[in-house]
Amino acid sequence: xLSAATMTAQRQEDSPLRLGIALIGLLAGIxxxxxxxxxRAATTERIVVNRFSGVAIEGFDPVAYFVDGMAVQxxxxxxxxxxxxxxxxxxxxxxxxxLAHPEVYGPQFGGYDPADIARGVIIAGNPRFFVISAQxxxxxxxEDNRDAFAANPERFLYEVGKRWPALQDKLSQ
Numbered sequence: 002x003l004s005a006a007t008m009t010a011q012r013q014e015d016s017p018l019r020l021g022i023a024l025i026g027l028l029a030g031i032x033x034x035x036x037x038x039x040x041r042a043a044t045t046e047r048i049v050v051n052r053f054s055g056v057a058i059e060g061f062d063p064v065a066y067f068v069d070g071m072a073v074q075x076x077x078x079x080x081x082x083x084x085x086x087x088x089x090x091x092x093x094x095x096x097x098x099x100l101a102h103p104e105v106y107g108p109q110f111g112g113y114d115p116a117d118i119a120r121g122v123i124i125a126g127n128p129r130f131f132v133i134s135a136q137x138x139x140x141x142x143x144e145d146n147r148d149a150f151a152a153n154p155e156r157f158l159y160e161v162g163k164r165w166p167a168l169q170d171k172l173s174q
Contacts, residue, residue, distance in 0.1 A: 047172045048086045049112030049125040049140070057086035058140065061128040063106045064095035066138050072129050083107075108138045110165060111172075115139050116146035119160035123168050 050057050057063075065073035075089025079096045082088075083103055090096040099106045108126065110118055117124040126140025130147040133139075134154045141147035150157050 047111050047169075048084050049108075050086045055085075055087045057088050058108060058112050058126075058128045060089040062090045062095050063088065063108060063138060064099050065091055066131055066133060067106065067136075068095065070133075072131060105136065106138065108140045110139075110161070112140050114142040114146055115157050115161050116150050117142060118165055118168060119157045121164050121168070123172070 046052075048057055051059065060075050062073045062075040065071070065075075073091050075091050075095075077089065079090040079093055080087055081090070081096050081100055083100070084107070088096075088099060090099065108131075109115065112126050112128075114124050114126045124142045126142055128140055130141040130144055131138060132141070132147055132151050132154070134151070139150065139154075141150065
């Protein structure tokens with residue numbers, strides 16, 4: 002003869018409600034996991050930073066784009082605080098160069114995608130998709146945006162010039 006506790010456990014295991022609860026839990030877990038992805042909606046930061054660490058452009062070295070022609074991860078050993086963000090570099094020379102000329106090495110539009118800004122929306126750029134044009138760094142949310150911008154930067158910058166001031170006003174100080 003089975004005890005009451007064993008029968009209750011057996012009924013719970015056989016219950017279709019248990020499957021429904023498990024499914025709800027799985028969906029909630031997926032939703033919470035996806036909430037950590039970069040938002041595609043409007044943001045309120047003047048510089049694209051990790052909302053938990055305050056690190057700008059995912060910790061990539063902004064000077065390395067110019068020196069090495071590629072995205073290079075910086076390290077916590079070489080950090081600088083500027084414009085309310087933590088910037089990482091791969092060496093002390095890049096750090097010093099950035100601090101001497103942040104307007105040159107910092108990503109334009111705070112790291113937001115200029116192709117999206119030209120369309121009137123603010124979407125964070127991905128540091129892996131970049132263009133250096135007229136000695137300025139631009140980050141893009143998608144490869145398609147990067148390629149379109151690279152083909153005709155003047156057209157995008159004209160549109161950005163019209164839209165960026167109003168969009169920038171919506172960002173926090």
